[in-house]
Amino acid sequence: MTQPADNSGVAGMLCFSLYSASHAFTQLYRPLLEKFELTYPQYLVMVSLWNKDGQNVKELGSTLFLDSSTLSPLLKRLNAAGLITRTRNPQDEREVLLHLTEKGRALQERAGDVMQCIGEAAALDAETLETLRSTIDALRDRLHQSAN
Amino acid sequence: MTQPADNSGVAGMLCFSLYSASHAFTQLYRPLLEKFELTYPQYLVMVSLWNKDGQNVKELGSTLFLDSSTLSPLLKRLNAAGLITRTRNPQDEREVLLHLTEKGRALQERAGDVMQCIGEAAALDAETLETLRSTIDALRDRLHQSAN
DNA sequence: TGCAAATAGATCGCGCACAAAGTAATTTGT
DNA sequence: ACAAATTACTTTGTGCGCGATCTATTTGCA
Numbered sequence: 001m002t003q004p005a006d007n008s009g010v011a012g013m014l015c016f017s018l019y020s021a022s023h024a025f026t027q028l029y030r031p032l033l034e035k036f037e038l039t040y041p042q043y044l045v046m047v048s049l050w051n052k053d054g055q056n057v058k059e060l061g062s063t064l065f066l067d068s069s070t071l072s073p074l075l076k077r078l079n080a081a082g083l084i085t086r087t088r089n090p091q092d093e094r095e096v097l098l099h100l101t102e103k104g105r106a107l108q109e110r111a112g113d114v115m116q117c118i119g120e121a122a123a124l125d126a127e128t129l130e131t132l133r134s135t136i137d138a139l140r141d142r143l144h145q146s147a148n
Numbered sequence: 149m150t151q152p153a154d155n156s157g158v159a160g161m162l163c164f165s166l167y168s169a170s171h172a173f174t175q176l177y178r179p180l181l182e183k184f185e186l187t188y189p190q191y192l193v194m195v196s197l198w199n200k201d202g203q204n205v206k207e208l209g210s211t212l213f214l215d216s217s218t219l220s221p222l223l224k225r226l227n228a229a230g231l232i233t234r235t236r237n238p239q240d241e242r243e244v245l246l247h248l249t250e251k252g253r254a255l256q257e258r259a260g261d262v263m264q265c266i267g268e269a270a271a272l273d274a275e276t277l278e279t280l281r282s283t284i285d286a287l288r289d290r291l292h293q294s295a296n
Numbered sequence: 297t298g299c300a301a302a303t304a305g306a307t308c309g310c311g312c313a314c315a316a317a318g319t320a321a322t323t324t325g326t
Numbered sequence: 327a328c329a330a331a332t333t334a335c336t337t338t339g340t341g342c343g344c345g346a347t348c349t350a351t352t353t354g355c356a
Contacts, residue, residue: 010267010274010277010278010281011263011266011267011269011270011277012195012263012266012267013281014270014277014280014281014284015173015177015266016192016195017280017281017284017285017288018166018169018170018173018284019170019173019192020212020213020288021166021170021284021285021287021288021291022166022167022169022170023213023214023313024213024287024288024291024292024295025163025166025167025291026313026314027291027292027295027314028291028294028295029163030314030315031295039340039341039342040342041341041342041343042341042342044164044167047160047164056304056305057304057305058303058304058305064168065168065171065172066342066343066344067343067344067345068304068305068306069305069306069307069308069343069344069345069346070342070343070344071305072305072306072307073306073307073341073342074341074342077341092303092304092351092352093304093350093351093352094303094304094305094350094351094352095303095304095305095351096304096305096306115159115160118159118160118163119158119159119160121159121290121291121294122158122159122162122287122290122291123290124287126158128283129158129159129162130158132162132280132283132284132287133158133161133162133165135276135280136162136165136166136169136280136284137165137169139169139172139270139272139280140165140168140169140172142269142270142271143169143172143173143175143176143269143270144172144175146176146269147172147175147176147179171343174343174344175344178344178345187311187312188312189311189312189313190311190312204334204335205334205335206333206334206335214312214313214314215313215314215315216334216335216336217313217314217315217316217335217336217337217338218312218313218314219335220335220336220337221311221312221336221337222311222312225311240321240322240333240334241320241321241322241334242320242321242322242333242334242335243321243333243334243335244334244335297356298355298356299354299355299356300353300354300355300356301352301353301354301355302351302352302353302354303350303351303352303353304349304350304351304352305348305349305350305351306347306348306349306350307346307347307348307349308345308346308347308348309344309345309346309347310343310344310345311342311343311344312341312342312343313340313341313342313343314339314340314341315338315339315340316337316338316339317336317337317338317339318335318336318337318338319334319335319336319337320333320334320335320336321332321333321334321335322331322332322333322334323330323331323332323333324329324330324331324332325328325329325330325331326327326328326329326330
């Protein structure tokens with residue numbers, strides 16, 4: 001009974017689970033991010049830049065699985081909020097390089113509390129969470145592959 | 149090392165995994181649903197109504213974790229497409245009852261292929277998928293609880 | 297060298313997603 | 327009985343998310 005004879009039913013349930021769980025995370029983050037005046041996608045961009053400053057839009061998009069039509073306006077808003085700068089790469093004027101401002105870097109310290117709250121709400125041991133994460137990532141990559 | 153001392157880092161990674169995996173599902177569904185002229189959220193609504201016809205908006209929203217301000221325009225579009233009807237409940241004129249039309253019911257047959265494709269793309273045995281689903285659902289409900 | 301193809305972003309249009317505020321019907325409290 | 331509170335849904339405004347299309351820059355290759 002462990003044969004992958006017909007996954008269609010289970011996969012149908014799973015896609016709904018992911019859909020609603022992802023929204024649940026967004027809804028949990030929203031009030032926490034409110035005092036920083038960040039939306040959840042904006043926060044994910046900041047996390048990515050805290051991890052690696054100076055990325056261009058394409059690079060950022062490939063890690064977040066978002067394309068430039070989503071990121072361009074979002075990045076403009078982060079720029080307007082004074083958290084990042086957007087400058088063309090002199091070596092290749094097609095690229096827009098994204099750099100944290102002082103204010104953007106400073107936000108990282110204050111955002112530690114947010115992570116803390118999420119960790120508590122998840123209320124699972126690190127090992128279970130990590131297993132869950134890697135299973136989901138593997139599934140995501142397989143779906144991404146199928147979609148070409 | 150299995151103590152939940154500090155989940156914040158892992159939980160941070162996990163929320164991103166869910167975020168991107170959910171999008172990956174959407175992107176996989178999109179081309180499959182195109183020939184039915186349905187978006188992914190519209191499809192989820194149809195699945196819910198195939199499961200239980202005659203729900204009202206609130207009931208539908210609680211199963212999909214969406215509120216009426218998202219559903220109202222979506223349901224109007226499904227109505228305009230001739231897939232559902234929207235009628236006030238005579239017993240309580242506040243409620244809008246959602247019923248499948250003949251065309252809406254007929255769509256269910258043709259949608260079997262979609263589930264099939266998703267099941268194949270997931271490419272995991274049913275048991276693993278089911279475990280994954282139930283873990284995510286439990287997490288989602290805990291997050292939902294935390295958000296009050 | 298010259299010019300087509302490829303690449304990086306930006307813009308536009310449409311459909312979610314959700315907070316806030318509005319409308320109408322029903323229930324509750326006195 | 328009837329005003330206040332509650333409930334179900336709609337409307338409005340803002341910000342994603344993405345396909346399609348556009349502009350500007352760089353690369354390839356004949």
